[in-house]
Amino acid sequence: MSISSRSDKKGGFRRVRFIILAISVFYLAFLQSSVMTFNTAYVVLSNETSSPLFNQYQLGATAALLNMNQFDWSPTYLPLALHRFPLDGLQRSFTFAASFAGGLLGTFPMLYVLKHVGAHVTMSIVGIASCILCALTPVTIAASFELFVGFLAAPIFPVIGTVIEDWAPMEEKGLFVAILSAHVELDTLFTPPVGSLIAEKVNWPTVFYVQALVCAFFTVGWMYFYRDDPGEHFMITRDEVDMIHRGKTKDHLMSPPYRAIFTSLSIWAVFISAIGTIFVGQFMDVFSPQYFTSVLGYSPTITGTLTIIPTIALLPLKAIAGIASDKITRISELAKLRIFNSLACFLGAAFFVVIILVPPSTNSAAATALIMMPFILLAFLSGGFHKAAVMISRQHSSFVYSIVHIFSMLALICSTFTIPLLTPEETFEQWRIVFIIFIAVLTISNIFFIIFVKAEPAEWAHVSNTNEFVQLTEEPRPKHQLRQ
Structure with missing residues (x-):
């Protein structure tokens, strides 16, 4: 990076890298939790007995089972919250595995985009797309949607390496590794317990809407605060830029051997x-x-x-x-x-x-x-x-x-x-x-x-x-x- 691209600020906040670290780990956590949203809502959306319609049609234990097995759970005239999707074993396996397959398929394409476009733009687009897909999932319960959700989550691990290399001083890499890798644990603290409660007490589509809103909040935070080059950040000081860059190389844009x-x-x-x-x-x-x-x-x-x-x-x-x-x-x-x-x-x-x-x-x-x-x-x-x-x-x-x-x-x-x-x-x-x-x-x-x-x-x-x-x-x- 040339001298002319550096910030000349002498004042300002001297711990910008920690703001970037906090925003990154929460953003990656909620982006990852978008993959888990379907698993969380599945218990309710696949269970016919959780629908208010089950009690409405119940005429006795045996009659109810016969009636509900023949009932169409997805007509357009029913409110979405009353829809149920009783997937069979094969459908369930494909739907659950779709996000994993999407993660595998998306790794190298996302890595290519990440390298040539940068983490800021790439992850901003990924975040926006993930929010839209999450909000649309209730109307299109299908393995293909989960495939795209997994595809969009593919750059999470590569971005961890990018954030560490771009923002962590050499003497703080252990801290950055520890905090950023904690995104896996953070997403399990929110989506499963909160999503299960919403699905049970409100309805299952709201699980996806809440997840989309939370993910959108952190996407905006990423778009506003993150920069690929610390020297281009509007809050950083020259001393902190020098601390981050000390002992590093500019060869990160070269193709990996x-x-x-x-x-x-x-x-x-x-x-x-x-x-x-x-x-x-x-x-x-x-x-x-x-x-x-x-x-x-x-x-x-x-x-x-x-x-x-x-x-x-x-x-x-x-x-x-x-x-x-x-x-x-x-x-x-x-x-x-x-x-x-x-x-x-x-x-x-x-x-x-x-x-x-x-x-x-x-x-x-x-x-x-x-x-x-x-x-x-x-x-x-x-x-x-x-x-x-x-x-x-x-x-x-x-x-x-x-x-x-x-x-x-x-x-x-x-x-x-x-x-x-x-x-x-x-x-x-x-x-x-x-x-x-x-x-x-x-x-x-x-x-x-x-x-x-x-x-x-x-x-x-x-x-x-x-x-x-x-x-x-x-x-x-x-x-x-x-x-x-």
């Missing part, structure tokens, strides 16, 4: 660790309600509360881990990456060992606490493979995060089909097999990470001395050369 990246063992250490931890992490996101009700015997109401406890505990721990990974200086960066990743994987695997050895019948309260611990410990990954991805790939972190996104979608699909096959009766004995697989996956993936990870830029990501950012504070220029 694909062959070098995919033959790099240090990057594969990141990929393998991501696959293992995301595969295991899906248990708490998707299958923990079934485990709490079927194995531990909790009611649906208590289960809803229990499923968000790990998320609430994980968020502050993730922030602490990110700050600690930046501030601890008595051990090497490589040692920190290995320690933080091992706290998540090895210690998590150890808790799973205890879980399979201590049946829930022994102490249900202890069993409940034990099953939460491995997922709370995933917070340490912010100082593990997440930070390693940025340290190794530097200006190519957007591309690397896009590959992490692809692997996360594949791990999600794999666990979605594998776990139900292993737990048809949902007994503790069947879940033991799943937990043994979790132990193996966490252990093997972390061993690979420990052996091959690096804490320095790969050869294909080294900073070019001729292409570094110039520091304004080192050589003051005449004021007419600075952007007015």
